[in-house]
Amino acid sequence: MKLLALLIGLVLILEGLPYVAAPEAMQDWLKKLSDINPSQLRSMGLLAMVIGLTIIFVVQKTSLFQ
Numbered sequence: 001m002k003l004l005a006l007l008i009g010l011v012l013i014l015e016g017l018p019y020v021a022a023p024e025a026m027q028d029w030l031k032k033l034s035d036i037n038p039s040q041l042r043s044m045g046l047l048a049m050v051i052g053l054t055i056i057f058v059v060q061k062t063s064l065f066q
Helices: 002-021 023-033 038-061
Strands: none
Touching (some): 002 023
């Protein structure tokens, strides 16, 4: 449970960082993002999830990061 809480905290830090560092650029980026086709956004989200799952699998099941 402690690991889950730490992970959620880390995700919130990483998600908030661009808004603190460059809020004007984030507003512009979000406007551009709203113009992208929803199916293309879904594909990008799926790709990000697969990459994340692959990273988690490699870290958990191999000795590369010991």
